[in-house]
Amino acid sequence: MLYKEIHIGKLIKEMVNEYEIPMDRICNFLDKDVQFVENLYESRSIDTDLLLRWSKLLEYDFFRLYSSHLILYAPPSAVNKNQKKSDKIPYFRKNIYTQEIKDFIMKRILSGEMTYGEVIKEYSIPKSTLHRWLQKNDDTTNG
Structure with a gap:
């Protein structure tokens, strides 16, 4: 599944x-x-309260789709790091790449759909992070 275009109603x-x-x-x-x-x-989008209810009914975290989109297509910039942090709103210190995100990226590289350079450019994933994922993938497939 591509995280770039999310049509929540279809999903x-x-x-x-x-x-x-049953209906x-x-x-x-x-x-x-x-x-x-x-x-x-x-609908391509729905109210968050309604999405939360669907998540409970279907026992699936639909919000994670949007989090994955943010991680892949809107990584935090250096400018945001200098902004004042609110005490009233939770602050997430860094991107946490879920296993789904790692699998998604690795699949695109291993299938030849994207090169390392294209992944780094498209998703702003640090070269060292991508290298670590590839190293772990080699360890699990060879071990």
């Missing part, structure tokens, strides 16, 4: 179909009617 519908969740259960859980749910499947 939700795919999971509903995969898990074969009446969905409507009851969300407290919405069938037409609302059908319209939602066509």
